[in-house]
Amino acid sequence: MRTQVGIIGAGPAGLLLSQLLALQGIESVVLERHDRAYIEQRVRAGVLEHGSAQTLREAGVGARMDELGMAHGGTELRFMRRRHRIDFEQLTGRGITVYGQQEIVKDLLAARIGAGGDIRFEVQGVELAGLDTDRPTCRFVAAGEQHQLECDVVVGADGFHGVSRGYLPNPTVYERHYPFAWLGILAEAPPSSHELIYARHEDGFALHSMRTPHIIRMYLQVRPDEDLAQWSDERIWTELHTRLSTDDGFKLTEGPLLDKGITPMRSFVCTPMQHGRLFLAGDAAHIVPPTGAKGMNLAMADIRVLAHALGGYYADGRTDLLAAYTETALHRVWRAMHFSWWMTTMLHVDPDEDEFGHQLALSQLEYVASSRAMEASLAENYTGLPYSQGWSYR
Template sequence: MLEKYNFKCDPSILQIRKGANLEVVEDGPLNVDVAIIGGGPAGLLLARLLSQAGASVIVLERQSRDYVLSRIRAGVLEWGAVETLRQAGVGERMDREGYVHEGVSLAAANAAFRVDFMKACGQPVMVYGQTEVTRDLYEALDRSDGVVVVQQAEDVQPHDIETERPFVTYRKDGIEHRIDCQFVAGCDGFHGVCRQTIPKAMRTEYERVYPFGWLGVLSRTEPVSDELIYAQHERGFALASMRNANLSRYYIQVPADQKAESWSDNEFWDELRRRLPDEAAETLETGPSVEKSIAPLRSFVSEPMRYGRLFLAGDASHIVPPTGAKGLNLAVSDVRYLAEGLVSALKDDDERGIDIYSARALDRVWRAIHFSWWMTSMMHRFPDQTPFDRRLQEVELRRIRDSPAAQTLMAEIYTGLPYDGNFEHLDRSVASA
């Protein structure tokens, strides 16, 4: 019952911006085109693309900006994600400070070979941390008209999403607020409220939980390699990655029930050396860890990604193990498809794009789910693995090493499949419609 709320427009919104298309009523709810729940990279990128098209947008994030920017996440961008960030006007620092990688090394039994992306499929990847992408998006939105980001929004909840008049409520500083909107975008991650808003009878969930995690260490050391190294070893998987020329990111496979604090820095470095290719192990620079954590691995998909006027994007709908470097890239592709559909609906009253959004996004999601599962299965040691299973892993790696066709298939998916559909009309203005 709405009567139990004393809805007011959040005064912080009044102080931040009154854009041309942001309808602000001081004694009533805010009215926007799209309410976005979740202020991670998916929500912020969607807000940026919609604001470029002239839509009015509000982003509700439960954490502070400092907290969001303190999270250490993935750093490999498919080339399609790179181009999308450029089109969103947030690619300048990425192009200046990011690292273009034209290949990757795979290793087994401490011996490595390289997959040349340019030779195999003609496009590279960009190494640029998710935290930096998020920072760039925040700064761009600070300059955008018609968009507001509210941090530390509590008890966010979408309502009436089955109708043409959905709204969102939240609490800030002890006061309840309401946002009226045409559409709601759920970009609030795996543990968010949006997916749970869809009735259980209307959604199907698929999940595989892996019996291990990744112990990750961030260190202010020179990366051991100019490109990523994925290492399969009898003691478990290892990954050598980087953030910049003086900041390295390393991972080792550990049992799922282990705690990061049970590993000293020296124990981590010793174990990493054992698993890396010999040449890399000999030149590995070590130092104190800046950050140390364990990430569990799972594959998860919830279908559909649309229910009424609610649309899911990013981790709210799917999770992939980080082996395939697809998590952030799937969020970008979801947002790209969703932004395209929402702009058409807002500008032209054409809802075909949002009608097919779930199917378009899920087609790409399942390809990434398969690729990430395949990489994970090939590179890790499983507790119940038999000698037969290990030999199959060895054969699979040799196949990639020796077959140009196998390298092309891997490179095409790793660097990013092309987007389908037309993206150009995102530049059209909703405001002029």
């Protein structure tokens, strides 16, 4: 087989790249190890920055997001049993959209398959070769048969545990593991607030979020080695009530749990994000703690840069944009790393934290709640920094 761009991974990053390339007349083949049903049902992030939502519209896949997504003009911080709302729209003129990652995948799949895009599901044993040549290859097994795909460029959008990053020779890795994790639940219940709530409580962090007007997503800070079996539904709800409670009588809506699991928290950056004709995007190159809602948005930002660079390569034979891919992408990556770290350390209770550290965190929250400059900084980072360039080369 022969194509221009081979893409490993049919998550939001890989599928968005395939869509943006197609709009520029560039061919691609997407290789995915799971079946279509799995990736369409896999529950992941749900907060879209202003620029991410706009990118989906520009890519021609924003109609269902605009119909079903929930637009938020702010968020709420809670500490010391008090509420403080950060007004995104007033501070930045931008907002966010809550729309599940699996819905984005459905929209992108429908667009690509509807246009005759080549997406191979249930692909196993992917191996890369010739990355230092002008004809790199992807070897893989599908339906029990060996296949070989020749490309001009290979893009690894196959996540943290994918194979692509292993083909970087001697990369530099920056990593931090946090001394806590998130116990997350999905529950069938209407949201108790029309916007996300981030709460710091002496017992730990809690987050109230939503996926639809009838499904809520909630998180509790727990130990990294927490035994999920020790958390009954009743215990989870009791702890959520405790950590989200306020002096003005906030009421948390309960409902039957649809899912629960524990997610460790880490920061991870791998550089360079490219080698020869291989380019990494999204979780294959970087991971952020979920507190700042940056994971999927960073992946989409990588793809904007890469789609623009590939457009220049195929339209005019330019190689400078591809050569600068790592440097360009990492500017945004490190800004998001810092913001996610800042939100995480401010809102979580470190198990080794003494009273001094606790008071510092509360002082930081008080400052955010009382300073318009700090509010604006949080709002600017949360809703997403403006893009310096469009994805389209023309």
